[in-house]
Amino acid sequence: MISDTELQEMYGWMVTARYYEERLQEEYLEGKQPAFDISAGPIPGELHLAAGQEAAAAGVCSHLDDADTVTAPHRPHHVAIAKGVDLERMTAEIFGRRTGLCKGKGGHMHLFDSAVNFAGSGIIAEGCPPAVGAALAAKKRGEDSVAVAYLGEGAISQGGFLESLNLASVQNLPVLFVIEDNDWAISMPKERVTDIRNGSQRADGFDMPGKRVDYDDACAVYEAAGEAIGRARDGNGPTLLEVQVHRRMGHFMGDAEGYRPEGDSERAKRRDSIERMETTLQKAGIDDDTVGDIRDRSHQRVDDAIEWAKDQPEPEPDEAYDDVFTNPPAGWTPNTKPEQAESTGGDD
Ligand SMILES: Cc1ncc(C[n+]2csc(CCOP(=O)(O)OP(=O)(O)O)c2C)c(N)n1
Ligand SMILES: [Mg+2]
Numbered sequence: 001m002i003s004d005t006e007l008q009e010m011y012g013w014m015v016t017a018r019y020y021e022e023r024l025q026e027e028y029l030e031g032k033q034p035a036f037d038i039s040a041g042p043i044p045g046e047l048h049l050a051a052g053q054e055a056a057a058a059g060v061c062s063h064l065d066d067a068d069t070v071t072a073p074h075r076p077h078h079v080a081i082a083k084g085v086d087l088e089r090m091t092a093e094i095f096g097r098r099t100g101l102c103k104g105k106g107g108h109m110h111l112f113d114s115a116v117n118f119a120g121s122g123i124i125a126e127g128c129p130p131a132v133g134a135a136l137a138a139k140k141r142g143e144d145s146v147a148v149a150y151l152g153e154g155a156i157s158q159g160g161f162l163e164s165l166n167l168a169s170v171q172n173l174p175v176l177f178v179i180e181d182n183d184w185a186i187s188m189p190k191e192r193v194t195d196i197r198n199g200s201q202r203a204d205g206f207d208m209p210g211k212r213v214d215y216d217d218a219c220a221v222y223e224a225a226g227e228a229i230g231r232a233r234d235g236n237g238p239t240l241l242e243v244q245v246h247r248r249m250g251h252f253m254g255d256a257e258g259y260r261p262e263g264d265s266e267r268a269k270r271r272d273s274i275e276r277m278e279t280t281l282q283k284a285g286i287d288d289d290t291v292g293d294i295r296d297r298s299h300q301r302v303d304d305a306i307e308w309a310k311d312q313p314e315p316e317p318d319e320a321y322d323d324v325f326t327n328p329p330a331g332w333t334p335n336t337k338p339e340q341a342e343s344t345g346g347d348d
Helices: 004-029 054-061 077-083 087-094 128-141 159-170 199-206 218-233 264-270 273-283 288-310
Strands: 069-072 118-120 147-152 175-181 210-213 239-244
Touching: 004 054, 004 077, 004 087, 004 218, 004 273, 004 288, 054 077, 054 147, 054 175, 054 218, 054 239, 054 273, 069 077, 069 128, 077 087, 077 118, 087 288, 128 147, 128 159, 128 175, 159 175, 159 199, 175 199, 175 218, 199 210, 199 239, 210 218, 218 239, 218 273, 273 288
Parallel strands: 069 118, 069 147, 147 175, 175 239, 210 239
Antiparallel strands: none
């Protein structure tokens, strides 16, 4: 049973994530028009927004604490916010600033916050093997922490995902795989990706529980995730959970979405998990002032983080190679440019 405090916390994360992305959109478009120059403006490069997917983050992360590991794919903001990633340093990272989580070199797909065991990657399903590794480490150390790997429905045939399901199952590891099914993999509709009806059916081949939440209701996700994470913490192994979410936006900013059938975006927008959550809060007897207060504080937090990040220094050009190698070639120092380093004679 969800407590009022948990409901309010989940709502706070969801509105923070939605407003965060609305503000990022504005910042992102600055200087990129009229011909959409992807390298221009305060946020250069690609930007994948997760508006419409917030329930999948809130319902799962409500069961986690800092010691638990979460890995997220290229659409990471809602999950990072719910996992408690430092919002200011995350924003600085997205703006390419030196005080960002990765010193401004990773950008929005590569958010790493070791303080809360969060990692993102732009390679789809890439977060699955590290999550399994974190779960294996927890098991070997006798800790009760769990790991959660998020992926999209378009990634459910990736080898890294399938191998991770296998290892997690055979080793009985405390890991939860969460498929966010937003119906699309860039312009590819999900029915063209595999012949199975639902991604959660992948669990059958690995003898692990598979569960699908058909509607992006944060409370339904909370219930399903609670059961799975409880089972993992009790030493009873992994679960595959799939959540139907809705992609309100293009695959990335600048996507004209010509492949989307008429009415599809509008339908996605009508199924708003945040409005649904507001109804749930009302039914739970949480008054409008409290809800409005959560919303206002969340918006303020976002505005403050963006203002702080935009004020941060950019990295110096001669820091470009710092932190790039853990095992650098002979003669290489952080400030040595590649052409000055001695070749190690390897093939790379
Ligand atoms: C291994 C790999 N192959 C291809 C890509 C290019 N790519 C980026 S996002 C994407 C589609 C992902 O779809 P899905 O997993 O459903 O996630 P969504 O974008 O819908 O959140 C692809 C193919 C990639 N990043 N990594
Ligand atoms: Mg998808």
